[in-house]
Amino acid sequence: xxxxxxxxxxxYSSARHQAETAISGMWLFLATEVLFFGALFLTWIYSRxxxxxxxxxxxxxxxxxxxxxxxxxxVVSSFVYSAGVAFIxxxxxxxxxxxxxxxxxxxxxxxxxxxxxxxxxxxxxHLFPGPGFAVQGPLNGGARIxxxxxFLGTALHGLHMVGxxxxxxxxxxxxxxxxxxxxxxxxVIVVGLYWSFVDMVWIVLYPLIYLVGRGP
Amino acid sequence: xxxxxxxxxxxxxxxxxxxxxxxxxxxxPLDPSARPLVLIPAALMVGVVVTMFMEVGRGPEIIRLFxxxxxxxxxxxxxxxxxxxxxxxxxxxxxxxxx
Numbered sequence: 001x002x003x004x005x006x007x008x009x010x011x012y013s014s015a016r017h018q019a020e021t022a023i024s025g026m027w028l029f030l031a032t033e034v035l036f037f038g039a040l041f042l043t044w045i046y047s048r049x050x051x052x053x054x055x056x057x058x059x060x061x062x063x064x065x066x067x068x069x070x071x072x073x074x075v076v077s078s079f080v081y082s083a084g085v086a087f088i089x090x091x092x093x094x095x096x097x098x099x100x101x102x103x104x105x106x107x108x109x110x111x112x113x114x115x116x117x118x119x120x121x122x123x124x125x126h127l128f129p130g131p132g133f134a135v136q137g138p139l140n141g142g143a144r145i146x147x148x149x150x151f152l153g154t155a156l157h158g159l160h161m162v163g164x165x166x167x168x169x170x171x172x173x174x175x176x177x178x179x180x181x182x183x184x185x186x187x188v189i190v191v192g193l194y195w196s197f198v199d200m201v202w203i204v205l206y207p208l209i210y211l212v213g214r215g216p
Numbered sequence: 217x218x219x220x221x222x223x224x225x226x227x228x229x230x231x232x233x234x235x236x237x238x239x240x241x242x243x244x245p246l247d248p249s250a251r252p253l254v255l256i257p258a259a260l261m262v263g264v265v266v267t268m269f270m271e272v273g274r275g276p277e278i279i280r281l282f283x284x285x286x287x288x289x290x291x292x293x294x295x296x297x298x299x300x301x302x303x304x305x306x307x308x309x310x311x312x313x314x315x
Contacts, residue, residue, distance in 0.1 A: 031286035211242035
């Protein structure tokens with residue numbers, strides 16, 4: 001199918017113009033998301049600077065194994081989705097659907113590990129910064145601030161994951177209806193950008209939560 | 217295997233190696249003030265994802281402008297936000313003044 005034969009909305013000069021606008025729009029949206037999460041990272045810098053011992057004591061209570069497995073899961077998920085984009089460019093829609101399904105399943109596995117297991121354990125160990133908080137003594141204040149950052153950061157990231165899963169599911173449905181071809185697959189690229197961005201945010205959150213405060 | 221898929225596999229291996237380095241470095245006996253160095257492999261991983269999975273080098277010129285703008289504004293946010301931490305001098309205060 002040539003580009004000239006592809007349809008486009010009236011406000012665009014061509015299908016290519018429409019595709020480039022959609023991709024640029026997602027990049028612009030992600031630029032605003034960088035600042036959204038940037039504020040969260042700044043709170044980490046500030047909170048750890050003024051409460052280093054307590055903050056690190058809080059970090060040492062986190063589940064390193066689950067955090068590390070989740071990082072591998074998201075990196076692999078991003079890789080699988082990118083492979084899906086390469087497959088549809090090569091004209092293989094069936095492989096695109098399979099890749100998206102694997103990426104989606106990995107995303108669900110991440111959420112189950114994070115919120116179904118890790119958060120449940122955190123609440124059971126009284127790590128939510130409320131009454132009866134587990135870390136007592138002089139480190140209490142810093143550890144509480146760490147867990148405010150932890151719960152807020154992981155919840156915000158989790159919400160973005162849920163949004164990403166909905167989008168990947170939408171791509172699967174559209175691909176099953178045969179709506180994508182090597183000449184027309186812009187939504188696959190746009191959703192892939194968002195999915196990789198969510199992975200990228202976790203790549204930064206992982207050391208902030210699990211590694212910097214841990215030590216030997 | 218086409219060059220595109222070979223590149224994707226190499227990217228995955230590179231990301232996992234960087235993750236392993238990050239994980240290993242976090243167990244080094246570093247001073248607490250030096251421990252944010254653990255973030256260096258994470259920053260490299262972000263760069264790899266942006267270039268290889270998100271393919272910032274492909275597509276219209278304006279996406280690179282948006283990517284650079286995001287990096288610039290993030291640097292301003294974190295840099296200006298951290299100025300107080302980098303420049304504040306803490307003076308010792310006497311518990312009580314002599315009469």
